[in-house]
Amino acid sequence: MKNLQETFQLRKFNSDDLEQVVYINRLCLPENYTNYFFVELHKRFPETFLVAEENGKIVGYMMCRIEKGLSGFRGIIKKGHVVSIAVLPSHQHKGIGRALMMKAMENMGLYNTKLCFLEVRVSNKAAVRLYKNLGFKVARVIRSYYVDREDAYVMSRELPFKPRV
Numbered sequence: 001m002k003n004l005q006e007t008f009q010l011r012k013f014n015s016d017d018l019e020q021v022v023y024i025n026r027l028c029l030p031e032n033y034t035n036y037f038f039v040e041l042h043k044r045f046p047e048t049f050l051v052a053e054e055n056g057k058i059v060g061y062m063m064c065r066i067e068k069g070l071s072g073f074r075g076i077i078k079k080g081h082v083v084s085i086a087v088l089p090s091h092q093h094k095g096i097g098r099a100l101m102m103k104a105m106e107n108m109g110l111y112n113t114k115l116c117f118l119e120v121r122v123s124n125k126a127a128v129r130l131y132k133n134l135g136f137k138v139a140r141v142i143r144s145y146y147v148d149r150e151d152a153y154v155m156s157r158e159l160p161f162k163p164r165v
Helices: 015-028 036-042 096-109 125-133
Strands: 010-013 050-054 059-072 076-087 116-120 135-142 150-156
Touching: 010 076, 010 096, 010 125, 015 036, 015 059, 015 076, 036 059, 050 096, 059 096, 076 096, 096 125, 125 150
Parallel strands: 076 116
Antiparallel strands: 010 050, 050 059, 059 076, 116 150, 135 150
16 A cells, blocks of 8 residues: 655745635635735744645645634643645545644744634534644634634644654
């Protein structure tokens, strides 16, 4: 069996990638952002804005931000917030989303984060399964979170993330 990771490469986003990343976002997700939003997240948190390439073409991306917030008994900590992740439909089920998540969580350590969290549609069973396999747990449900009124799970996991060798 061929190693799935041999078919794509991960790298940090750069400004030349903006058009393709926006295209993937609009094609794959109902939640769309302005170009300015993408550029600002990249400027502020470049280590956690990643793209996946296959044969020189961007086929997926992930962007995160770092926030401060309360975390139970630990007080105020830095948290990595997965803002958006998407992979072109023709490139799904190749391990790209998993690889993007793993690399971004690893890179969150550069910002001294202690927790990673995200929101995901309750109906997105494949994504929920991926996040659970990466150690995330459902922390709570936000009712009518999305524009179409679908609920979201807030999922989180402790950091640092140490990939299995």
